[in-house]
Amino acid sequence: MTDTPLIKVEHLKVYFPITSGVLQRKSGEVRAVDDVSFEILRGKTVGLVGESGSGKTTIGRALIRLIEPTDGHIFYKGEEITRLSAKEFRPYRKKIQIIFQDPYNSLNPRLTIADIVGEALEIHFPRMTRLQRRSRVADLLAKVGLKPEHLDRYPHEFSGGQRQRIGIARALAVEPEFIVCDEPVSALDVSVQAQIVNLLQDLQEELGLTYLFIAHDLAVVEHISDFVLVMNRGKIVEAATAEEIYTHPQDDYTRKLLDAVPKL
Amino acid sequence: MTSNLFRQILQRPTGVLCAALLAVLYLIAIFAAVISPYAPSDQNLAKTYHPPTGLVWHDGRLCVRVYKLVDPTEALYRAEPDRLAPVHFWAKSAPYKLWGFIPMEHRLFGVDSAERIYLLGSDSTGRDVFSRLLYGSQVSLSIGLIGIFITTVIGVTVGGLSGYFGGPLDNVTMRLTELLMAVPDLYLIIALRAALSAYFDSGQIFLLIVGILSFIGWSGTARVIRGLTLSLRNRPFIHAAEALGQTPFVILWKHLFPNLLGYLIVTSTLSIPGYILGEAALSFLGIGIQEPSTSWGLMLSQAQDMKVFMLNFWWLLTPGLAIFVTVILFNALGDVLRDIVDPKLKTQV
Numbered sequence: 001m002t003d004t005p006l007i008k009v010e011h012l013k014v015y016f017p018i019t020s021g022v023l024q025r026k027s028g029e030v031r032a033v034d035d036v037s038f039e040i041l042r043g044k045t046v047g048l049v050g051e052s053g054s055g056k057t058t059i060g061r062a063l064i065r066l067i068e069p070t071d072g073h074i075f076y077k078g079e080e081i082t083r084l085s086a087k088e089f090r091p092y093r094k095k096i097q098i099i100f101q102d103p104y105n106s107l108n109p110r111l112t113i114a115d116i117v118g119e120a121l122e123i124h125f126p127r128m129t130r131l132q133r134r135s136r137v138a139d140l141l142a143k144v145g146l147k148p149e150h151l152d153r154y155p156h157e158f159s160g161g162q163r164q165r166i167g168i169a170r171a172l173a174v175e176p177e178f179i180v181c182d183e184p185v186s187a188l189d190v191s192v193q194a195q196i197v198n199l200l201q202d203l204q205e206e207l208g209l210t211y212l213f214i215a216h217d218l219a220v221v222e223h224i225s226d227f228v229l230v231m232n233r234g235k236i237v238e239a240a241t242a243e244e245i246y247t248h249p250q251d252d253y254t255r256k257l258l259d260a261v262p263k264l
Numbered sequence: 265m266t267s268n269l270f271r272q273i274l275q276r277p278t279g280v281l282c283a284a285l286l287a288v289l290y291l292i293a294i295f296a297a298v299i300s301p302y303a304p305s306d307q308n309l310a311k312t313y314h315p316p317t318g319l320v321w322h323d324g325r326l327c328v329r330v331y332k333l334v335d336p337t338e339a340l341y342r343a344e345p346d347r348l349a350p351v352h353f354w355a356k357s358a359p360y361k362l363w364g365f366i367p368m369e370h371r372l373f374g375v376d377s378a379e380r381i382y383l384l385g386s387d388s389t390g391r392d393v394f395s396r397l398l399y400g401s402q403v404s405l406s407i408g409l410i411g412i413f414i415t416t417v418i419g420v421t422v423g424g425l426s427g428y429f430g431g432p433l434d435n436v437t438m439r440l441t442e443l444l445m446a447v448p449d450l451y452l453i454i455a456l457r458a459a460l461s462a463y464f465d466s467g468q469i470f471l472l473i474v475g476i477l478s479f480i481g482w483s484g485t486a487r488v489i490r491g492l493t494l495s496l497r498n499r500p501f502i503h504a505a506e507a508l509g510q511t512p513f514v515i516l517w518k519h520l521f522p523n524l525l526g527y528l529i530v531t532s533t534l535s536i537p538g539y540i541l542g543e544a545a546l547s548f549l550g551i552g553i554q555e556p557s558t559s560w561g562l563m564l565s566q567a568q569d570m571k572v573f574m575l576n577f578w579w580l581l582t583p584g585l586a587i588f589v590t591v592i593l594f595n596a597l598g599d600v601l602r603d604i605v606d607p608k609l610k611t612q613v
């Protein structure tokens with residue numbers, strides 16, 4: 001293992017312009033992510049917590065280029081990927097994937113599971129035949145705890161937890177190295193949350209994946225993460241190991257978040 | 265989803281009725297040449313403004329009454345009590361070509377050539393209104409389908425692209441649609457028609473009308489499709505496809521279009537009547553389909569003679585009834601489809 005972190009973010013800024021008037025003149029900006037720097041080591045999980053609107057999802061989306069950063073640098077294995085064109089970025093689409101928060105809206109309701117997961121294979125393994133693709137999708141489904149007979153069903157036939165497993169299978173299809181988990185369990189039942197978190201951990205062990213795990217629930221993050229970043233209003237207010245955050249929170253905001261965790 | 269939609273139509277009485285009647289109308293239009301007893305331009309100057317011939321059952325076969333012209337100034341015909349002409353089925357006729365290439369010598373029914381069968385009377389030159397109505401339906405019924413197809417293709421492409429990409433493209437296309445929508449439709453239709461040559465042959469004029477109507481119609485579709493695309497665009501499954509590196513056109517085709525299909529089917533059905541009425545309006549004004557071809561609008565314009573009203577030649581107004589029935593059927597079917605696809609348009613499951 002080298003010393004180069006898998007992901008390195010330096011002074012990342014994402015500002016959204018506020019326009020007004022007939023001419024859509026820029027009258028201000030929302031600083032969703034304001035000068036954020038962090039590193040993620042290969043095979044580790046970094047948790048990113050913060051309340052709604054603190055900019056955590058924006059960071060995740062900037063990492064997979066669903067949003068263009070305003071300023072700053074993102075390095076992947078030491079190579080800068082911030083200003084690549086869409087075409088130059090394409091190889092990285094295979095390495096960096098995302099799992100979405102909302103399992104109901106993240107699967108196209110008009111496609112079967114085989115098509116949804118197979119789409120990733122179509123794009124990045126164009127030489128696969130239809131049958132090969134199908135059997136590969138069946139393997140992926142098995143990996144996330146679903147059965148081959150689910151191949152030809154539509155998303156509405158599945159529960160939230162199962163859909164999230166399908167979302168995970170889709171992300172795994174391209175054999176990525178890094179996955180942005182954008183609040184993957186926030187929309188699920190508590191009992192199902194644990195299953196999905198455990199599944200993500202098992203997959204990490206098996207495939208050597210690296211995660212950026214975004215959540216607003218410190219308890220979940222503490223369980224899965226090696227290192228935790230606490231975000232508030234676009235800035236990282238505290239960065240420490242999971243244990244330290246839990247036992248010796250330094251920042252007021254972190255303490256507030258910890259107090260908000262329901263206690264049994 | 266389309267097969268599912270079809271099954272659901274069949275579960276609703278109104279849906280079955282409308283779909284069945286429309287199917288019959290279209291079948292009649294397709295086989296108009298066989299079903300109609302005469303060619304659309306087949307004149308008989310001795311029998312102008314002939315009333316519908318009476319049908320009677322006589323000696324075990326269907327016969328038509330034979331009429332005598334009593335007063336030529338008023339076009340008053342009276343049935344002769346003892347004269348009947350038998351109706352022949354699969355009757356021999358002058359040779360013609362079905363769909364322009366199958367040579368035929370028979371029509372579904374007819375009478376001996378000395379007499380005439382006018383199921384819906386005859387017009388000012390003794391042409392059979394029933395036959396002209398059937399031939400006219402080919403124009404009037406197909407114009408809606410072809411028009412809506414063109415409109416939908418343009419509307420979805422323009423609306424989808426501008427909704428998906430946004431930015432300057434969105435601005436330019438949407439200002440263009442607003443420009444088109446700001447000009448009153450009928451005025452634009454007439455102006456466009458007038459800008460082009462005064463005479464075309466019947467095939468060209470048909471294409472011209474379809475072109476003009478689609479040119480005006482696509483803007484509405486494009487705007488709604490743009491709106492729907494904008495809202496779908498931010499759904500995570502679109503982001504997921506982008507994160508996988510899918511190209512924008514595949515995303516449009518594979519992820520957006522299927523989710524818009526329900527909406528498109530409903531609006532298409534509901535806007536077909538607009539094309540039928542548009543053709544009728546153009547032809548009525550004399551700048552649409554022209555003689556010797558026929559269409560419902562053209563037939564109506566030929567019936568706008570005072571004589572028709574003064575002397576009660578009601579049969580010349582049947583094309584109006586045909587337009588009315590077709591438009592009602594399409595609207596009712598569109599309503600049924602909208603009920604099925606539901607107001608949320610099933611973009612959400």
